[in-house]
Amino acid sequence: MKKIKIALLGLGNVGRGVWKIINENGEEIRKRSGYDVEIAKILVRDKNKARGVDIPESLLTTNYEEIIQNDEIKIIVELMGGVNPAKEYMLEAMKQKKHVVTANKMVLATEGDELFEAADRFGVMFYYEASVAGGIPIIQGVNESLAANKIEQLYGIVNGTTNYILSKMELENLDFETALKEAQEKGYAEADPTSDVEGYDAAYKLGILSSLAFGAKVNFDQVYREGITKINSTDINFARELGFVIKLLAIAKDEGNELELRVHPTLIPKTHPLANVHDSFNAIFVKGNAVGELMLYGRGAGDLPTGSAVVGDILSVLRNEGNLENYSAVKNNLWKRDIKPISKINRRYYLRITVTDRPGVLGEITTIFGKHNVSMKSIIQRGREKDNATLVIVTHHTNEGDLMNALEQIKELQALESVDNLLRIESFNS
Ligand code: NAP
Ligand code: HSE
Numbered sequence: 001m002k003k004i005k006i007a008l009l010g011l012g013n014v015g016r017g018v019w020k021i022i023n024e025n026g027e028e029i030r031k032r033s034g035y036d037v038e039i040a041k042i043l044v045r046d047k048n049k050a051r052g053v054d055i056p057e058s059l060l061t062t063n064y065e066e067i068i069q070n071d072e073i074k075i076i077v078e079l080m081g082g083v084n085p086a087k088e089y090m091l092e093a094m095k096q097k098k099h100v101v102t103a104n105k106m107v108l109a110t111e112g113d114e115l116f117e118a119a120d121r122f123g124v125m126f127y128y129e130a131s132v133a134g135g136i137p138i139i140q141g142v143n144e145s146l147a148a149n150k151i152e153q154l155y156g157i158v159n160g161t162t163n164y165i166l167s168k169m170e171l172e173n174l175d176f177e178t179a180l181k182e183a184q185e186k187g188y189a190e191a192d193p194t195s196d197v198e199g200y201d202a203a204y205k206l207g208i209l210s211s212l213a214f215g216a217k218v219n220f221d222q223v224y225r226e227g228i229t230k231i232n233s234t235d236i237n238f239a240r241e242l243g244f245v246i247k248l249l250a251i252a253k254d255e256g257n258e259l260e261l262r263v264h265p266t267l268i269p270k271t272h273p274l275a276n277v278h279d280s281f282n283a284i285f286v287k288g289n290a291v292g293e294l295m296l297y298g299r300g301a302g303d304l305p306t307g308s309a310v311v312g313d314i315l316s317v318l319r320n321e322g323n324l325e326n327y328s329a330v331k332n333n334l335w336k337r338d339i340k341p342i343s344k345i346n347r348r349y350y351l352r353i354t355v356t357d358r359p360g361v362l363g364e365i366t367t368i369f370g371k372h373n374v375s376m377k378s379i380i381q382r383g384r385e386k387d388n389a390t391l392v393i394v395t396h397h398t399n400e401g402d403l404m405n406a407l408e409q410i411k412e413l414q415a416l417e418s419v420d421n422l423l424r425i426e427s428f429n430s
Contacts, residue, residue, distance in 0.1 A: 001028060004318065004383040005040040007067045009089055010079035011060070013187035014103050014130070015042065016053050017109060017307025018077065027312070037281040041067045043080075043089075063199050068092055075317055078102040081191055087111050094122045101313040103130035106195070109204035109220040119329035125320060126329040127313035128219040132205040133282040135305030136298040137312070142212045142286075142347055143331075149288030151213040155428070156250040158205040160188040160280035160301030161196035162228050166246060166265075167278040170236050176229070188280050188301035198227035204261045206250040209284075210261055214254050216337040218261065224342045226264035235352065235421050238380065238392050239267050242350070245275040253304060265426040267350050285428075331344040343401035348377070349426035350394055353410070354417040365391070368413075372406035373429065374398045388417055394425070 006392035008015050020028065022037055039059065041241035049058045064085075076093040078100065080086050083402055086107050088102050092115070100119065103106070107132050120128035129139045133156065157163050161183040180197065183189050188196075192383070203223040211218045216413060219350070223266045228248050239246050244267035253260040268275050274296050277283040282300025287293050320327055355361050362379070369376060375396040382390045395403065403422075410416055 001036050002034060003036045003038060004074055005038050005070075005072045006075040006077060007041040007070075007073045007319075008039060008079060009043045009064075009067075009086070009244065011042050011044050011051060011055070012079065012081075012191075012309065013303045014079045014306045015237060016051065017303030017305075018079065018310050018328045019055060021048070021248050021304065021311045025311075029315065030382060031083075033315045037314065037318075039091060040073055041070065043067060043190075045323060048427070049190065057199075064089055064092075068096055068098075071112065073098065075099045075314060077314065078104055083107050083111060087115065091118050092114055094118045094126070097122060097124060099125040099317045100340070101127045101317065102163065103310055105131040105201065105204040109207040112208070115429070116329045116331075122258050123324060125314055125317050125324070125327055126259060128208075129313050130306045130309035130325065132208055133284060133296075134160060134298070134300040134302065135308045135311070136296050138209065138296055139212065141296060142209065145289055146286065146291060149290045150209060150254070151286060151288050152254055153287040154209065154213055154250075154252040154284065155274060155426070156202075156206065156209070156284040157247055157274060157277050157282050158209075158250050158284065158300060159196055159199075159202040159248055160249040160282060160299070161190075161193060162199075162202070163277065163282065163300070164280045165197070166189055166231065166248065168235075169231070170240075170245065171278065173374050176232075183280070186280070187303055187373065192314055197229055199225040199263045202225075202250045206252055206261060206263055210251075210252040210259065211334060212331065213252065213286075213422065214259060214337065215331070215334055216259060217334045218259075222261060222339045224262040224264070228265050230421060231265050232388075235350075238352065240270075241351070241380070242267070242378075242392075243270055244350075245266060245270050247274060247277070250276070251426070255340065258338045260340045260345060262342065262345075264364045265423055267423055269427065274429060293333045298321065300395070306327070314414065333416055343399075343404065346397050347398050348395055348397055348401065348427065349400075349403055350392065350421070350423045350425055351393050351407070352390065352420040352422075354388050354390055354420060356415040356417060358389055361413075364413055365393075365410055366417065368406050368409045372402045374403050374411075390420070
């Protein structure tokens with residue numbers, strides 16, 4: 001049996017998952033790869049921290065030099081998170097001819113080009129399956145199994161933390177803060193959960209996925225992004241009454257001349273398969289011109305599901321060793337594509353506003369909508385608090401720019417107390 005030494009950079013949620021899998025599934029790994037995988041060193045910030053796993057203290061180090069200068073270590077597994085020093089450490093490892101595996105979507109979405117190019121320049125392998133949707137093999141799926149397709153549309157629930165929060169708010173009436181705390185305790189959230197709840201994490205993942213799916217050069221800042229912090233139980237209840245569920249969706253569409261790339265809370269029909277993706281589960285719904293519609297579903301976060309993808313990547317390195325002439329980290333033919341501005345998209349919308357409840361107010365609002373080509377599908381008027389009423393308006397398909405112009409005028413009405421929420425509706429048919 002051949003032996004290979006690897007090092008982990010980080011021993012947090014994912015690092016511990018990788019440790020457990022390599023130790024518990026050693027026999028399967030040996031059979032499938034022909035290698036006995038030994039974790040020879042683990043980089044951490046604090047050697048004295050309680051870790052909840054039984055790991056010999058001698059494996060832990062706070063000094064990267066001990067890893068990078070060790071010629072016996074052939075694979076570096078980066079599980080620290082953040083851009084720096086993760087990027088520098090990976091570049092240094094490649095320079096030293098060590099293969100690299102990472103779960104770090106932030107560094108890939110923002111600085112990925114440099115890493116892919118370095119991997120090719122130094123002739124090493126670079127794998128990153130765990131960076132999108134945890135345990136779901138979507139990177140491999142898009143890169144290989146679906147490679148025959150022109151991918152037309154892609155809708156993903158790709159952040160476990162926000163899906164956990166929205167599911168708990170919807171199904172168990174939990175408040176936002178309690179649900180977020182639970183997601184953090186379960187190891188789903190990023191070190192700074194702002195990345196999850198404000199949609200950055202999902203936008204990083206959409207950037208990575210859409211470059212692969214559309215063969216496009218996508219910069220993370222081209223992805224339109226909104227998080228879930230503005231969602232409350234009032235919207236969840238109105239959405240339910242209207243036949244919808246609210247999900248943080250990552251949406252990518254190839255519209256020929258332009259790509260549509262956006263992450264935002266979305267009302268989706270409760271009958272759609274994505275509406276039944278709860279808890280930390282993720283799912284990616286893909287429409288390809290040959291395969292048609294398909295959905296990949298599984299745990300998108302957590303120690304073992306994410307560890308599963310990371311260890312799978314380590315096995316890919318081991319299987320491809322000796323076959324490097326056929327390997328390239330850089331995906332060729334990445335075209336620069338125009339990205340559709342959000343004001344040009346055409347969707348249905350959910351608008352919740354509070355108005356003074358007096359005769360003629362509805363007429364003033366519908367007149368403004370009419371002037372801006374916004375057609376209303378339904379209106380719910382609810383509750384009188386003092387002299388105020390809540391209006392929930394659902395539109396037909398409309399141009400977002402027109403809707404925004406109408407909203408600006410509605411804000412000037414004397415009867416308008418507040419614009420409480422504006423959400424997009426996805427019906428998946430265009
Ligand atoms: P985490 O629990 O915060 O763990 C990070 C680990 O990295 C800790 O062990 C920390 O050391 C170490 N570390 C951080 N900065 C370091 C530095 N400058 N030098 C040395 N060690 C450093 O994070 P995680 O949840 O495991 O996530 C790790 C990566 O996987 C991130 O890129 C994340 O986005 C990605 N990911 C996470 C999940 C998930 O479900 N959590 C899923 C998919 C992908 P100490 O322990 O000593 O502080
Ligand atoms: N924080 C991320 C999530 C981890 O909640 O989905 C998985 O990438």
